[in-house]
Amino acid sequence: MKYLSDQMLIEVYxxxxxxxxxxAxxxxxRLELNNRNIRIAQASA
Known part of the structure; x- marks a missing residue:
C-alpha cells in the first residue's frame, strides 16, 4: 500500500x-486511509 499515492488509494477505495x-x-x-489521515465521506445507502 505504501507505493500507492493518496489519490490512487482514494480511487481504489x-x-x-x-x-x-x-x-476485508x-x-x-479504510485502515490505510485512516493511517494517512485521509477522510472519505460515507455515502448513505
Missing part, C-alpha cells in the same frame, strides 16, 4: 466499494 469487493479488502483500504 471508491472502485472497491462500487464493485462490492470483499469486505475494503476494510484494509
Amino acid at each position: 471508491h472502485r472497491a466499494v462500487d464493485l462490492q469487493l470483499d469486505a 479488502f475494503i476494510e484494509l483500504l
Whole structure:
C-alpha cells in the first residue's frame, strides 16, 4: 500500500466499494486511509 499515492488509494477505495469487493479488502483500504489521515465521506445507502 505504501507505493500507492493518496489519490490512487482514494480511487481504489471508491472502485472497491462500487464493485462490492470483499469486505476485508475494503476494510484494509479504510485502515490505510485512516493511517494517512485521509477522510472519505460515507455515502448513505
